[in-house]
Amino acid sequence: MSYSSDEIARIVSSVVEQIEKSRSTDTSVQEVSEQTSSESTINDSWLGVYPEIGMCVSRSNTAYESFKDIGVSQREVIIREIRNVCINNLEEIARMAWEETGLGRYEDKLEKNRLVIEKTPGTEDLSPTAFSGDFGLTIREGGAYGVIGAITPTTNPTETIINNSISMIAAGNAVVFNPHPRAKNCCAFVVHLINGAVTKYGGPPDLVTITSNPSQESGQSMMKHPGVRILVVTGGPGIVQAAFSAGKKVIAAGPGNPPSIVDETADVESAAKHIIAGATLDNNVLCIAEKEVFVVDSVADEFIQALKLHGGYQLIGSNIQKLEKLILIDGKINSDLIGKNADSILGQIGIDVSPEVRMAFFECDFDHFLVKKEQMMPVMPIVRVPNVEVAINMAVEAEKSNFHTATMHSKNLDALHEMAVRSNVSIFVKNGPSYAGLGMGGEGFTTMTIAGPTGEGLTSARTFTRQRRCVLKGHFRIT
Ligand code: NAD
Numbered sequence: 001m002s003y004s005s006d007e008i009a010r011i012v013s014s015v016v017e018q019i020e021k022s023r024s025t026d027t028s029v030q031e032v033s034e035q036t037s038s039e040s041t042i043n044d045s046w047l048g049v050y051p052e053i054g055m056c057v058s059r060s061n062t063a064y065e066s067f068k069d070i071g072v073s074q075r076e077v078i079i080r081e082i083r084n085v086c087i088n089n090l091e092e093i094a095r096m097a098w099e100e101t102g103l104g105r106y107e108d109k110l111e112k113n114r115l116v117i118e119k120t121p122g123t124e125d126l127s128p129t130a131f132s133g134d135f136g137l138t139i140r141e142g143g144a145y146g147v148i149g150a151i152t153p154t155t156n157p158t159e160t161i162i163n164n165s166i167s168m169i170a171a172g173n174a175v176v177f178n179p180h181p182r183a184k185n186c187c188a189f190v191v192h193l194i195n196g197a198v199t200k201y202g203g204p205p206d207l208v209t210i211t212s213n214p215s216q217e218s219g220q221s222m223m224k225h226p227g228v229r230i231l232v233v234t235g236g237p238g239i240v241q242a243a244f245s246a247g248k249k250v251i252a253a254g255p256g257n258p259p260s261i262v263d264e265t266a267d268v269e270s271a272a273k274h275i276i277a278g279a280t281l282d283n284n285v286l287c288i289a290e291k292e293v294f295v296v297d298s299v300a301d302e303f304i305q306a307l308k309l310h311g312g313y314q315l316i317g318s319n320i321q322k323l324e325k326l327i328l329i330d331g332k333i334n335s336d337l338i339g340k341n342a343d344s345i346l347g348q349i350g351i352d353v354s355p356e357v358r359m360a361f362f363e364c365d366f367d368h369f370l371v372k373k374e375q376m377m378p379v380m381p382i383v384r385v386p387n388v389e390v391a392i393n394m395a396v397e398a399e400k401s402n403f404h405t406a407t408m409h410s411k412n413l414d415a416l417h418e419m420a421v422r423s424n425v426s427i428f429v430k431n432g433p434s435y436a437g438l439g440m441g442g443e444g445f446t447t448m449t450i451a452g453p454t455g456e457g458l459t460s461a462r463t464f465t466r467q468r469r470c471v472l473k474g475h476f477r478i479t
Pocket of ligand 1: 151152153154155156178179180181215216217219220234235236237238239242253254255256286287374448449450451452
């Protein structure tokens with residue numbers, strides 16, 4: 001085969017252009033890690049970050065148009081790089097989230113971010129279905145929606161951005177984030193890293209965008225924007241309600257108030273350890289974390305002793321009222337205490353304990369406000385009950401039909417079965433800490449968006465696909 005000199009010149013110039021492009025993208029990803037390691041606030045060079053939500057939507061729409069041409073295997077290469085760049089910046093991501101939000105524990109944020117980086121499924125989650133028979137072959141595949149509008153919480157800020165981005169990109173979508181205003185810098189940093197990874201492996205710029213000026217208003221304009229195809233919201237009751245009024249398909253991950261039951265057949269020591277571990281991960285800010293415990297009377301004293309042995313501090317007498325006054329202000333949970341360490345909360349009512357204390361707890365009645373409200377702090381109400389039947393009745397009521405999470409410690413199969421059926425939750429963990437339900441020390445994939453209200457449950461790539469059917473009449477039934 002021979003080429004004219006014009007053709008040779010064109011080929012050479014195109015190769016040089018490709019090399020330059022890949023060099024500059026490589027450098028930008030490398031620079032990102034180096035430059036930003038000492039910066040904690042949004043700067044103009046961050047990729048995918050725009051002041052106006054309308055700009056985010058428009059850029060992500062452009063990106064989506066070219067992302068359509070990128071095959072599934074290349075999406076997987078991009079996702080692998082997202083995992084790499086996030087794991088390489090893990091300490092920075094966790095530190096930024098911890099410092100900016102003031103919630104939780106740095107060391108726990110490391111583990112939560114690591115979890116989503118490693119255990120959010122990629123394209124392997126998309127499983128086409130085939131039907132073959134006398135009439136031929138039909139396949140069903142999950143296709144992309146387009147641009148997804150996602151609203152994220154302050155409690156798992158960077159974790160939700162990483163988890164949602166991997167799942168949504170695996171499914172072929174672009175995404176615009178409106179983060180919690182109190183987590184805008186750490187979330188923008190992660191979006192910046194993700195865009196570096198996408199463009200490094202041939203994906204379009206701005207596949208993932210985020211506004212640098214998030215507010216409830218920017219969230220509402222995003223939800224109503226005609227360029228946004230579906231909404232994925234993760235947060236409390238306010239945002240779930242607001243999303244439903246936007247007139248679009250909504251995947252809603254709402255609040256929880258997970259009960260935990262300990263019955264007389266449980267391994268009581270192990271139950272105490274697991275409840276402390278689950279309820280104090282990141283100081284109880286997780287929606288799946290144990291929020292109230294129902295313990296059968298015959299093992300209650302033993303359980304309380306075990307809690308004290310494993311990092312619990314028991315409040316008694318007037319100290320309980322002091323704590324109640326600190327936590328409940330005008331009928332609402334004192335937001336200054338959310339995600340704070342137990343020793344710091346106890347210090348505010350004059351109780352000096354070592355930082356080793358992970359959780360404060362006290363005995364109370366079923367009607368106590370902490371049994372009913374989602375506290376998101378390491379303070380646990382414990383309700384003593386006569387038997388497991390009563391425990392299940394109370395636990396089901398305390399869960400309040402959030403369709404969220406419950407845990408139970410028991411060896412009684414009938415009781416476990418009854419709770420599994422009646423609680424009607426998306427995640428039910430037996431004989432382990434709540435986070436086992438997120439694949440942390442438990443089997444299964446992870447997510448930070450558990451869509452109880454709309455029923456998708458633990459979301460993953462396939463949740464963010466439209467189901468499409470393709471029919472070949474009369475051929476390819478090959479047996
Ligand atoms: P939040 O409801 O205060 O905020 C969540 C997001 O929604 C933020 O970005 C906020 O700015 C936005 N928002 C809230 N009300 C809005 C409105 N009316 N219009 C537009 N935007 C609005 O919640 P948070 O304190 O950040 O997170 C904690 C809550 O989220 C808890 O209730 C927790 O259970 C829940 N949560 C649920 C899941 C889940 O998977 N189901 C995961 C994490 C957190």
